[in-house]
Amino acid sequence: MRILLLSAKWLGDAVNTTGAVAAIQDAHPGAEIVVSVGAPGAGVFHGWPGIEVWERPKKLGLREQAAHFGRIRSRGFDLAVHLEVSRSLTRWVRLAGIPRRIGVAKTDDGHGLHAATQPSPDEHEVRGPIPRILDLLGLPAHEPDLRLTAAEVRAGQERRSQLDERPVIAMHLGASNMRKQWDLGQAADLIWHLESLGKQSVLIGGPGDTTLIPDAPCAAWAGTMSVREMTAFLACAEGFVGNDSGPMHIAGALGLPTVGLFGPTNPARYSPPGQRSVTLRRCDCPFLAQDSNDDCDGRCTRAIPWRDVADALTTVLER
Numbered sequence: 001m002r003i004l005l006l007s008a009k010w011l012g013d014a015v016n017t018t019g020a021v022a023a024i025q026d027a028h029p030g031a032e033i034v035v036s037v038g039a040p041g042a043g044v045f046h047g048w049p050g051i052e053v054w055e056r057p058k059k060l061g062l063r064e065q066a067a068h069f070g071r072i073r074s075r076g077f078d079l080a081v082h083l084e085v086s087r088s089l090t091r092w093v094r095l096a097g098i099p100r101r102i103g104v105a106k107t108d109d110g111h112g113l114h115a116a117t118q119p120s121p122d123e124h125e126v127r128g129p130i131p132r133i134l135d136l137l138g139l140p141a142h143e144p145d146l147r148l149t150a151a152e153v154r155a156g157q158e159r160r161s162q163l164d165e166r167p168v169i170a171m172h173l174g175a176s177n178m179r180k181q182w183d184l185g186q187a188a189d190l191i192w193h194l195e196s197l198g199k200q201s202v203l204i205g206g207p208g209d210t211t212l213i214p215d216a217p218c219a220a221w222a223g224t225m226s227v228r229e230m231t232a233f234l235a236c237a238e239g240f241v242g243n244d245s246g247p248m249h250i251a252g253a254l255g256l257p258t259v260g261l262f263g264p265t266n267p268a269r270y271s272p273p274g275q276r277s278v279t280l281r282r283c284d285c286p287f288l289a290q291d292s293n294d295d296c297d298g299r300c301t302r303a304i305p306w307r308d309v310a311d312a313l314t315t316v317l318e319r
Helices: 011-016 018-027 039-044 062-075 087-095 130-136 150-160 184-196 227-234 246-253 306-317
Strands: 002-006 032-038 052-056 079-082 100-104 115-117 168-172 200-203 239-243 258-261 277-280
Touching: 002 018, 002 062, 002 087, 011 018, 011 039, 011 246, 018 032, 018 130, 032 039, 032 062, 039 052, 039 227, 039 246, 052 062, 062 087, 079 087, 087 100, 100 130, 115 130, 150 227, 168 184, 168 246, 184 200, 184 306, 227 246, 239 246, 239 306, 246 258, 258 306, 277 306
Parallel strands: 002 032, 002 079, 032 052, 079 100, 100 115, 168 200, 168 239, 239 258, 258 277
Antiparallel strands: none
């Protein structure tokens, strides 16, 4: 059997589709499984055992669309599962003649899918519909699952051994949108506070986050790890603090005590997974009622007090 799974574009959204990928893989041992995923989110799946990864370019012009369509058509898939709403992806899959097409769509007609579910405005944008998609496939719900290999786990433990024995609080201070970025001065105060409690802070993230270093004692490891390497290291940490971003979703998916800092996006729809995750957002933010507001200038994120973050972290660490 050949299965095409159409995951999300962004890293955090791709993380939220991993439970479905894991459930489908477990239900079809021996199947050829391809995950089509946006370039920013592809790192979640590179190294995932038994999965072939197709990266979609960040921008899909007519030439890129034609190439991706040809690739899908030539493979002869038996089943396509759409894990994120995309009218264009649904069209490619339909035109490619895949005989069974299931997933999420925003309209009643299902964008040409044989069975579809619609996202609800009051649920997580990506993670919310996943249980219903799995139900359409006759499969039970499945939490996000990053499927680290034994070798990846050992590598994460080796990286953790480079630090001292104090508990590690990982922090991600970057964001794809500057309006989501917490104030570095507040971050520095939090790091000094954690230092006084006998905890060490490690800054993680991608190459674009290397300049975000607060004036405080911390290990600056942003830009030194791939997504899977960062995931394996986070699995060895004691807690996480960060903006609404991909690493925040990875931390939550790992079950790590996680504090997510929100501003222009609504945590009701974009919160991290996991029972040990909490979110903070300024209650006096003028855009609080919005799901995502382009007019927000980020003041709400920058104004989150470090003491509130410290209290929230203490709460989740005690769960």
